[in-house]
Amino acid sequence: MDLLPRSHTEFTSPEYWDSFFKKRGRKAFEWYGEYSNLCGMLHKYVKPTDKVLMVGCGNSRLSEDMYDVGYHSIVNIDISDIVICQMTERNAEKREEMTFEKMDVTQMTYDDGNFSVAVDKGTLDALAVDQEEATLATVNAMFKEVSRVLRLGGRYVIISLLQDQVIQILVRHFSQCSWPIRIHRVDAPPEESGEGGGDNFSLPVFAVVITKFKDMPNMKQIVEVCSGEGSPQRLDSIEQLLSTVKEMQYYGIVRHQLATKQVKEKQLQINLFSHLASSARYSMWVVDSDHRCDNKFAIFIVPQGRETDWMFSTDAGRKLLSESAGFERLVVVVLSREHEYESMDSIKAELSSKVMELAPPSHKKGVQVPFLSIGEDIGSRTVRHRGHSQMSGDYIVEDAEGEADQTFRRLVFLANQNLVQSEVRLVAPPSEKKKKKKGGKKGSGSLQIDKSYLACGHHHAMVAGLAFLPEQVSKPKVLLVGLGGGPLAAFINQHFPQVQLEAVEIDEEMSHVATDWFGFHHNNNVTVHITDGLDFIAKLAQKDEKQDVVMFDVDSKDSSIGLSCPPPAFVTPEFLKTTADTLGDEGVFVLNCVCRDASLQKSIVERISDIFSCVTCVDIPQEVNKVIFASKSFKATADCAENSDAARSQKELLQSVSKAVQKLDRDIGKVSTSCDVNLAGCIADLQILSMK
Template sequence: MNLLPKSSKEFSSAEYWETFFKKRQSAFEWYGTYMDHCAVLHKYIKPKDKVLVVGCGNSELSEQMYDVGYQGITNIDISQVVIDKMKERNATHRPTMVFMQMDMMQMEFGDSQFQVVLDKGTLDAVMTDESDGTLHSVDRMFAEVARVLPLGGRFVCISLAQEHIAKKAVSYFSQQGWPVRIHAVEEQITADRQFTMPVFIFIFTKFKKIPGAGHRILEMCMEEQDKPLRLASVEQLLEAVKGRQQYALLRNHLTKNSSSGENVSLTLSDSVSGKPRYTFCIVDLPSVKVSRTNHFAIFIVPQGRETEWLFGTDEGRKQLGKTAGFKRLLVVALHRDQLYESMEAIQSELSGKVLEFAPSGLPANQQVPFLSVGGDIGVRTVQCRGTSDMSGEYVIEDVKGEDGNYFRHLVFLNNVNVVQSEAKLLHTISGQSVTSQKRKKKDKRRGQSCSQTEKTSNPKPGQAVDKSYLCCDHHRAMVAGLALLSEKGALVADTPFSLLVVGLGGGSLPSFIHDYFSQSTVDAIEIDPMMLEVATAWFEFSQDSRMKVILADGLNYIRTAVDSGNGSYDVIMFDVDSKDTTLGMSCPPPAFVDDVFLLKVRNLLAPQGLFILNLVCRDSTLKEKVMGVIKGIFPLIYLHKIEGEVNEILYCQLTVELKARSKDLLEAGHILENTLKKQSSYWDETYNLAEMLKTVTIV
């Protein structure tokens, strides 16, 4: 029997409901039963309260409330048919419960007659759209509800909280000075469930409107046992509702279906602070053969490691899932500003939530394993917080890496999945750094002494950064590319050359070149003054006669330098990111690969010069366009793709006569690497410059 209306507007039609209740004999529970809502209802409705139920229909809600002690209940509905049926159904067992046919937009009750007005789905039936007529009807409904309530009375509204309905209700009553609290009802997923959308209970409490009062009480309760979360604006409250709806829809979808290779993720917030606490990424692997024990597992990413390729990219998480061997893997990242006691405490906290994302077919009473790396939750220490006028809020944090070493990260909070700058800290063992011990052994072999001891039990600004270590593979590749300045890499290390780097960050790349290429002069262009402060205070960056930072827009600096004709550079490097995260290219900003501007870059290079670009582009069409522009400007381009990352390093030169054969590049890489080892007391053996050049191709 089809009882659904032909259009949503019929929900507000008296004729529709008359027909509906003639055909529908049994109780119809639109948004769950009394048992679904009683925990919240009992908090706001006292047994002795006079309760008015508007749009009662043939729901059993009033009857069940009556049976547990709420006997001052009056029910109204626009349909005389349903009122007659409800009177007949309750005449014997509930003699004092009142049923009346009445239009709730023009009620016959006196002012302040009820302590509670209870609505289950009626507002949703009335507000089918946002036409003038509908909005007028809703205003009449709200005015009548306010009229029959005394000060301190409560309008309890059970709703699906569709966006236009929630916005109207919250805005209306908050403007009247009424405190607003919204409870998200804990829904159970069942095969016969009427709705996949979650249900909310709005609590509007009648307060006297105070003219000029600016502060409104707006609260959200995500779970039954949670304390209310106070929010600053109507927009924030509605956003919290929307987040809960998206969570429920995703949960329903994933319980019944596979993510089918989609990038599916969601964030759970702390119920007290409202700040993000966990981010879930769902990895489904259709190719995994299912057994009883490999349906589902949860992987906890240690703090500070969520940006690593294995945990922070779609490809990496798929690889993690294949290695783990589960049909569905839920990868859980931990957020900064949150306290986590132990891995066991995290498992206990998540045990109820994670099962909501289990795939269909999970055997009953199946133990779901928690997986991680190293068995602990990792270490993340926020050392500094700040705000850049250009880039927004940022944090400086120290994290523990997989190998036990500690690293310092600069992260902008508008893009928390990207480490803007990274440096290795001098990790101590018994008061002496690991790096110092390695250097001492190396210096002894070379007949030198080293008595310096570096401690990092409490890293402080400018005291604990290992400037000889390049954390980023793309920085290592950019250094390796300097071998292209000549066929013999030794000439690069021993011969003076000038370098322009656009993009300072933490300063690790220009610092490394300054320290290891003793005859180089480096100009670093940085548009954000705050980044120079951060690099100096937290990444041990410093300037001298060979290292100069120019605070300027890199675009303007290069244009002005070319137009003035004042000198040129042997090497120009672009390592600058885009602040617009909606673009398919995060590095560099599009203006830096415009054909007119790249002509300026070409004109600023010395005749035998080298232009090195860090390109990060996920949009294949855009990347093809960018490559076409670069090829039109530079006749010789080498390409190095960094394994496991999106980064591609382009080495661009001005003449094809400089083209080197593969074996020449390999030899130049070996010579450069061996020469650089002699420039400092320490060289990290993981820097294999020759191997990087071995994979270079000409495009």
Template sequence: MNLLPKSSKEFSSAEYWETFFKKRGGSAFEWYGTYVDHCAVLHKYIKPKDKVLVVGCGNSELSEQMYDVGYQSITNIDISEVVINQMKERNAVRRPAMTFTKMDMMQMEFSDSQFQVVLDKGTLDAIMTDESDGTLRSVERMFAEIGRVLQVGGRFLCISLAQEHIAKKAVSHFSQEGWPVRVHAIEEQSEASRQFVMPVFTFVFTKFKKLPGAGQKILEMCAEEQEKPLRLESTEQLLESVKVRQQYALLRSHLTKGSSSGENVSLTFCDRESGKPRYTFYVVDQPSVKPTRTNNFAIFIVPQGRETEWIFGTDEGRKQLSKSAAFKRLLVVALHRDQLYQSMEAIQSELSGKVMELAPYGLPPDQQVPFLSVGGDIGVRTVQYRGVSDISGEYVIEDVKGEDGNYYRHLVFLSNVNVVQSEGKLLHNASKTVSTQKKKKKDKRKGRSCLEAENNSSPKAGQAIDKSYLCCNHHRAMIAGLVLLSNKDGFLADAVISLLVVGLGGGSLPLFIHDFFSQSTIDAIEIDPEVLEVATRWFEFSQDDRIRVIVADGLHYIRTLADNGNGSYDVVMFDVDSKDITLGMSCPPPAFVDQAFLQKVRSLLAPQGLFILNLVCRDHALKEKVMAAIKSVFPLVYLQKIEGEVNEILYCQLSTDLKAGSKDLLEAGQILENDLKKPGRHWDQTYRLAEMLKKVTIV
């Protein structure tokens, strides 16, 4: 039996509904869920003695079930005489005090201020099928009549799918009238509602007298029934909050019915109180894994501070993690800074409901889903400082506990929270970074928390940076590339070399060169004066007669130097990031690898000079273009891929006569490594130059 209308406009036609209910007979038709789905919100706003008007009642059982639990002053109206007669007959004996009347809600016959509650379940959605002038006039009449028959302090409860044009019209209309607006996202309870893809919302509009010069609109969102309402600043924010939940429902439906099919699917859940991000979920599917009862689904909690590591912070890394875990679907969960997490157990308890909404199709209802992690705890993240750069935006300095148990200091720009801009290893007693008062607060908790020290605090003596340790593998590879400066005796640490390093960060790369290469002179170019301040204050960077920082635009500085013919360097290094994360190349900015600019770089190099570039590019076509530009300027280019990272290091020379074979590179690497390991000088044993050069290839 086909009951669907030929066009959406028929939903507002009395003739359509007469035919609909004749064909359907006495079987109840429930739009947007049953009484079980809505009772929690209804009971919150409707008192048992309230006079309730249900507009567009249809043959829903909602009024009947409300009546049966104590709401016995209910008046129902509908434009269909057929359904009104059906409902009168159905309720005449069991519910004698409940009335059903054929009436057009746009021209109601009730007196003013007669009801404390007007309830609509789906009627507004049926009327406002478009935004034509005629439809908008009908909606305005509906709203005006509802406002007329409601008492001051009364409530209009509108149950709706909240399509964008409908939600915008309703919220704008009543908020402009001075009515507070609160939106509830309805949790699915009944089987009927669970079969419905789109979420259902209840809009609560409370009638206030419109006062001239009234203050700020009251707009609130309640995502869950036990939540405190979240106050929002504007209609746009409220509508966006509704839209986010609709998008989540569509995504959840897609994921529960099938696979993410290689898509990069991520969702961010916010803190109920502050509205700030609390968890980010990454859905990673492995279609090749055959599902069993034990490998269908798992949740992986990334410890605080480690979300920037390649395996957790990139799509490629998470795919590798999922492949290693061997689950058909792995949900990777990142924890956000500025949020308090008591323990791993508390996180599991908090997430248990949400993560199951993202379980794959066919997961048995009694399936125990494992929570996985590394290190056994939620990690440590101590925010030491917050700042704002005019060039780079907001940033944080934070200390995190690494997998090896050591503590590391990070500089992170909040415009790209998955990338550590600079990193330094703290010496062993450097983890004692919080005040006594805050330490006591931390010790009272079972878990580790995100603690923020005073913004005006300075590094204490116990916060020394281990300057001999290069945290970043790409920095290690850039140092290893210096062996290409070798002569017949090999390149030694006391060789006289001049370097131009573009991009300072925390200063660890130029400082390492300064400390380990005793005859080196270094010009470091940094566009952002705030970064120089950060490096000096938080990473123990300092300048002297062999190392200086020039605060300038690297592009302009190099062009000017090249055009004036005043510069000559043995080595030019680019370790500069792009602030535009949409380009597909995060290091360097595209202008730094433009062919014409690379010619300027070439002109700054001594005849046996070396250009070293840190390249981070995920766009294959863009990478090919960059490589073509580099090879057109430098006839000899070596490539060093960094295992487990996106970074690739390019070593570029001016002549193919300098070409070195793999054996030559290994020998040169061993000579330099041995020379750097001088008696009395600390050397990190994990840093093996020779081994690092094994995989260098010529491109």
């Protein structure tokens, strides 16, 4: 039987509703839940002695159920003759004090202030189908009439799905008179929350409680949200209210989707907030297996300090983690930097009820869900410094525990907490190491920066770019655009004292961070320029001051086109030509490229190939980064590696690289061993992409 309208505008038509209730018959149609779902909220705002107006009653049993528990002063109105007749007949004997009247809610005949409470279950949603002028006129007329018949201090309770157009119209109207707005999310049992189909909805149901106040134009509007049985939380603005409702709706849809099927094509992310704090307390990724597993459902808690590990911060890593764990659905939980946690047990207690809502359809009720992690504790993470950058927003410098009981210092921009901008390793000084061997404890305040460590694979490859320099260059001039926290610059300065390094950084705050927290220091071999890298290189080209190596390691603040590093302006044909003009005839260009758009990445390589005679690149394992090397001097005569000339050319290139490495640092083997940088391995991975 087709009970849905052909066009949503029919919701405003009395003829539609007459037809609807004829088809429906005497069976109650419960928009958005029954009395059992709503009673907890209704009893907070409606007293048994209140005179209640039920707006657009339909044939719902809500007013009947309320009457049966003591609410006898209820007036029901609807625009449908048929439903009013049905409801009058149905209640004539058992509920004599309750009345039913045919009436248009936009033109009511009741006296001003006649009711203590008005209850609207689905009527607003039926009328507010869009934001056309006629619709707005109808809805605003209803709001004005309901406001008129309510007494001062009376409450208007709206049960709604709060679709975008509905909540926009609602808050716009009642913000003009500054009446308090409180929104409840109405919890329903799983079998009644839309997971079984039928008349139910996957969107969450809300109850909006609006209290009639005297008009006070200068009064700040009270805006609150209440999730489930929790206490109401005061919000700062209507914008925050809209955002919070949107999050609840997203979670409702996701919960419905996860309860009815597996989601293999995408890992869904859900953020859980505590007391409506500005930052999420938990971030969770739902990872479904590609095949059936005996074990159905588990929760994995990522220890603090490990959230940026590849295994936990990328889709591919979490997929591998799921396969290793062997569960049909694995929920990977990351703990926020902005919150504190007592213990693993307290986290389990906090999450146990919420994560059950994410169980797969194959999970049997009553089966205990295991919580997994690495080790038995929740890890350690200590914020050492908080700051603000005009370029990147708020940031923190934190010390965190990693694998094998190692400690790392990290720079993290709070706008992108899953990405570590800079990292160094902290180690105990020699005296502390001796103490530890004798059984003493590592002094937490005495750790120092290990300058022989490079955290990022792409930095390993960029350092290897120095090996492309010819042997006769004894004191290479290297320009690094993008200082950040300074680990790459500090490493080059520490281990290649021959290099005359100039670093360009647009954000002065980052220069302070690098110096104060990441062991970067100025000396005779290092100069830092606080300026725009684009302008600096343009002026350098005009001066005809040649560099031996130019490195780009600068991130983009706009990744909407799929290019996170560098900013698009750095890889235009014109600027690449300008960059080439700053290099000597045997100079080397090194670019750290982070691009998720394969066609754009190919275009960038082609642009570089148009300018440089040899373009070589390396893909960084477990990173999105691709490091591109370009030279104006290396000559090759073949197009593919299968050609013997091409193979010989590549072999000669690798041999010259090896010699150059030895020239730059005679003790390179010692450096490689102590700093975890395998230059030979980086070079061996190089692939000739384009040769002219």
